[in-house]
Amino acid sequence: MSTTRRQFSIAAAALPLFAITGRNAEAATFSYKCATNLPMTHPLNVRIQEAIDHISAQTNGQLQIKLFPNSVLGTDPDMLSQVRSGAIQFFTLSGLILSTLVPITALSGVGFAFKDYDQVWAAMDGKVGMVMRKAIASRGLYAMPRIFDNGFRQITTSDRAIKTPDDLHNLKIRVPPAALWTSMFTDFGSTPTTISFNEVYSALQTHVVSAQENPLAIIDTAKLYEVQKFCSLTNHMWDGFWFLANPAAFGALPENVRNIAQSAFDKAALKQRPDVLALNQTLQTKLTKAGLAFNTTDPVAFRDALRHAGFYKEWRGKFGDEAWTALESVTGKLA
Ligand code: X2X
Numbered sequence: 001m002s003t004t005r006r007q008f009s010i011a012a013a014a015l016p017l018f019a020i021t022g023r024n025a026e027a028a029t030f031s032y033k034c035a036t037n038l039p040m041t042h043p044l045n046v047r048i049q050e051a052i053d054h055i056s057a058q059t060n061g062q063l064q065i066k067l068f069p070n071s072v073l074g075t076d077p078d079m080l081s082q083v084r085s086g087a088i089q090f091f092t093l094s095g096l097i098l099s100t101l102v103p104i105t106a107l108s109g110v111g112f113a114f115k116d117y118d119q120v121w122a123a124m125d126g127k128v129g130m131v132m133r134k135a136i137a138s139r140g141l142y143a144m145p146r147i148f149d150n151g152f153r154q155i156t157t158s159d160r161a162i163k164t165p166d167d168l169h170n171l172k173i174r175v176p177p178a179a180l181w182t183s184m185f186t187d188f189g190s191t192p193t194t195i196s197f198n199e200v201y202s203a204l205q206t207h208v209v210s211a212q213e214n215p216l217a218i219i220d221t222a223k224l225y226e227v228q229k230f231c232s233l234t235n236h237m238w239d240g241f242w243f244l245a246n247p248a249a250f251g252a253l254p255e256n257v258r259n260i261a262q263s264a265f266d267k268a269a270l271k272q273r274p275d276v277l278a279l280n281q282t283l284q285t286k287l288t289k290a291g292l293a294f295n296t297t298d299p300v301a302f303r304d305a306l307r308h309a310g311f312y313k314e315w316r317g318k319f320g321d322e323a324w325t326a327l328e329s330v331t332g333k334l335a
Contacts, residue, residue: 029064096108097177098136142246147241157229172209173212
């Protein structure tokens with residue numbers, strides 16, 4: 001799908017002057033920054049770096065992008081501010097954390113909504129994703145069509161296996177900075193604490209919190225297994241990373257360069273998804289050897305606990321019937 005100038009009329013109110021004439025833009029070279037919050041070894045960064053190299057080659061060096069992984073440019077809220085201002089031009093961000101600016105993007109994180117990846121991609125590459133991308137554009141950012149995978153999230157702790165919802169009572173658990181995360185674990189009777197991802201390892205190591213929740217690929221690449229003892233396979237939420245662009249910066253690129261970049265980043269996302277799936281299917285053996293004690297759980301008991309706490313009713317009210325119905329068209333009835 002080509003990215004036409006009209007598409008940017010939504011998100012980029014005023015394109016820089018040279019972009020309008022087009023003549024200067026064809027000759028200009030562009031040095032852009034891309035930020036992520038994950039270690040360089042995570043498939044998100046591996047595939048983005050591949051795309052960056054491809055873009056440089058395909059544009060004969062006209063678009064050079066430097067990757068800043070691992071939150072080196074700040075916390076997620078810091079980097080969201082930076083991509084909004086144009087201080088950086090690209091940033092990958094969880095839809096739940098993005099929901100502080102674009103509330104609807106938390107819809108994909110509703111607890112136990114997606115049962116498998118067929119449902120995830122039917123939603124995110126379908127109507128739910130389209131509605132979210134339009135909402136993101138209306139708030140002054142551009143999201144590439146294909147969302148990257150973070151994965152189904154699991155709970156790790158330093159002091160207990162989570163086998164039933166009761167095991168979550170009074171659990172001091174770290175959650176990312178987003179209302180839905182806090183809401184879910186509060187409804188489980190836990191004590192959620194918002195901590196930016198770049199501080200999670202130290203917060204666990206110093207026992208500021210005793211638990212966190214993330215997909216296995218992150219538990220591995222961020223070495224969280226070094227400071228945790230138990231890993232309970234709850235699959236309590238799916239999460240992804242939107243590849244966000246500052247509209248003015250992206251719109252300032254010549255159209256052919258823009259199309260090469262968007263195509264490369266979308267292909268990177270489609271390659272990264274099976275990378276994460278493979279990791280999440282194979283990492284349990286590696287992490288068990290590293291000392292994590294694994295257990296499985298019954299999702300029905302956890303969903304019932306959320307339902308009884310009023311979680312689904314509350315969030316249906318926040319998202320509205322249209323969005324909720326769009327989600328349930330993929331997941332089936334949730335509440
Ligand atoms: O902060 C987290 O836990 C992470 C890395 O999974 C997100 O970006 C949501």
